[in-house]
Amino acid sequence: MPTETPQRSYRAPCPGCGAPVEFRSAQSTHAVCSYCRSTVVRAGDTLARVGKMAELFDDHSPLQLMASGRFDGRAFTLVGRLQYRSGSGTWSEWQALFDDGASGQLAEDNGAYVFSFPASLQREVPQPAQLRLGATTAVASKRFTVTTNDQAVLLAAQGELPKLPPPGQPFAVVELRSDDGEVLSIDWGVAPPPVGRGREVRLDDLQLAGLAGESAREEKARQFACPNCGAPVEVRLEGTRSITCGSCHSLIDLSQGVGGELRHALQDEPVQPLIPLGALGTLQGAEWQVVGFQHRMGWLAGEEDERFGWSEYLLYNRKRGFVFLVDAEDGWSLVRPVTGAPTLAPGGSEATYLGTRYTLRESYTAETFYVAGEFYWPVERGQRTANRDFASGKRLLSMEQSAREVTWSSGGALPSAAVVQAFGLQGKGDQLRRGDAGPTSTGGGVGCGCATILIILAVIILLVVLFALLRDDGGSGGSGSARSSGGSWGGSSSGGGHK
Template identity: 60%
Template sequence: MAEEAPGTQRHYRAPCPGCGAPVEFRSAQSAYAVCGYCHSTVARSGEVLSRIGKMAELFDDHSPLQLMASGRIALAGQDTAFTLVGRLQYKASVGTWTEWSAMLPDGTLAWLGEDNGAYVFSQPQPPHKPLPAASAFTVGKSATINGKPYAIAFNEQVALIAAEGELPKLPPLGQAFAMVELRSADGEVLSLDYGSTPPAASLGRAVRLEDLRLTGLRDESARDEKARQFNCPHCGAPVQVALASTRSITCGSCHSIIDLGSGVGGELRSALQDEPVQPLIPLGSMGLLQGARWQVVGFQHRMGLAPGDDEQFGWTEYLLYNLQRGFAFLVDSQEGWSVVAPTTGAPLVNEARGTAVYQGTVYQQQYAYQAETTYAEGEFYWPVARGQKTSNRDYAAGNKLLSMERTPTEVTWSAGSRIASDAVAQAFKLDDKKDLLKRSDPAPLSAAKGVGCGTIVLVVFVVMVLLILLTTCSTRCDPRYENCAASRTSGGSYGGFSTGGGHK
């Protein structure tokens, strides 16, 4: 029967053709639904429901979101309510993510993309003219859609693996199709979904879960950790996975990197690592940075090589996790400490001038180099591997930082700022390691204006002494007690890694 619901929409409910349980349609834009009882995939034509197949079981991603959770967001300058009424789970070569169907007060549907604790709220954005084939979009190049320039950040084959609730679209289960993500310099992301004909387009930007004023969230105490334990395939030691988004983890006993691409209980592959590098901030540490409480869940050491240079340099990255804000990176290099996180948008790059403009700020390119992961420890939301390589560029504007990492299928940007080493020590309660954490702390560029000749001579002397010490220590650095990554002389990275897609 059809029932009136609050607002302007008609709330339609009918028996599932598969099991007879009630199936509801709250939005007129919903053409499909997945029965919550028998998982039948149901298509709606007017007031007639037909069963067109059966949906696979959802994988438990331990998301704080669930169906019928509601929140508020600013759309077109208006404070707008929304309710989550459906969910699609997708898989690409580098991971999985979720699209939540969000019903607005007028019955139209938007999308809340969720991946690794990051969220993008988007709405349908019909193109003014037919879109080209997905193969026409080359990662790293630019394209103009609806008169606006975008950088092409992601182009890969993806597949639907599960769904629930009511949905405006439903690509064939398990059938690969192209998805392209384009990002703008003002933080917008345009997603082109080639799972339908013609391709569907949606435009959105990043949002913080804490800003959506959500109610009806999932009870985190119901999370079952028992299914996230297994024995290391290399040495047999017990390994426990703390985060549902983890795609690779290291064994605490033998330091092997374990690929969880097939899930816990699937076929596990391990790669043994020798010469472990000891992190200065222990895994599991909790720290208060930038108004949020972060946990250190991963650590990796990376090496870089600039074109035409025969000397490598190294740095380390700590992967941080916060339930509301997702993931960020605390980066330790000779240039100092910094905190960065993957961006939704993509800066406007001027190759000739070596600049990148992002959200109104002009950044100057500092370094360009090839980066390689040489050691990893902990949990990671992407399939980390020793020897993993990216092409990197680092930009700076005062203490503000931008970093680009490119792979054949994706370009990822991260943004953040430098922080003082004392702030790192204070955040993680490491007063006993202040000397080891000490770096060249950031200072405003204007601070150099009043520097006198005596100060310059002193600085030059100190630099010469430090270079001699670094040269002496480089041959006998003990990673158990020292930060060996800081002994580089040029280049660097401001960190960051994403598995791609604007729904991240």
């Protein structure tokens, strides 16, 4: 683990209050005084006060300053923290100082974390407008796809830091991702624009010590009055960005923290989750808690009047992050946002990710219809995304694109019986049974006798329809298409990256 005394350090009194301000890294140029919150800049052996930093909003992160761990066999300590906001929500980036003097960033990324390090494009950094969403480019002979092109602002900071963008002033951020899970980020908040390159990590694999304790987070659980009805609303999930009021069902935006102005939207209650919020279930060897629920509608191009619907349950595990349990007419599936960006074939008929080729199954528009519980990104009713569903055998891959971001999710189908068993819902077995429970299904569904009856009924209905059409001399029936799979291939619904 990191040594208690850094190999190099510099300490000087804060120009604002006289309290000691320490720089452990020779690469740090700024720091925030922990006493008066003055932002100070280091110039040689002197410090100059350049302003005052806003208070951090409490996002209930398990990370904190001076937490230590190991990455690729190298020891590091978290010495600084930056909080940002963009159109995709708020996120934190932690400055990691390694024992050998190198530095990196541990950043939130779509419900997970990415460890990144300073990198070079090996050419002049292009302007943000040149990096069109969905476009591909080569970096060091490796193909990357532009997945985010947005505006962000620095909200607050803590500890010692690299050169900072002016707080509250928007600047461009772009993310590019590869089909093997790498993330490349470019920030135009300072000049020249810094470039970072990294990949997803699990906090449990970093051997972290000195994390914020579980009991401390429970004591600090955020509670506030609903801005619509005044009923108490408690935020239990770290990093929550949207939550619904349990009394009036208003959807409340927490992207600026509880201390910020709370925007809310009234919504009726047209659907009820079959799996209750707060329920615990075991899937893929881990225990998950249902923390959020949303119902979504979709339609094919040119067929907005013929909509199909599905539901998504947001599941949380402290060590594994977030996954989505998706309920559609043709079956259940378990998917999670991926760090990388699959490579699309010309025309978009195929996508390749981690060496597997997926075939396009459907393209459609998706809209959020109803929301309940807590979410790690700002959710709004009426949010729309352009979706594409791909499949490779039982493996599923989904792309969702908004105006400023492309997110991908990957997973696989689940038999209905597995969902019933996972959450102990044997009393709701009939309600949870889906299209996977046919006579050839392994999900323990409909028996052969029931299947025979259904086939006979289908034949009778078909004969009645044909007879009616033959009798109708002047009529001509309209044609349409039906789609039942919906979001069983979907996932994050604009969950977004860490930018």
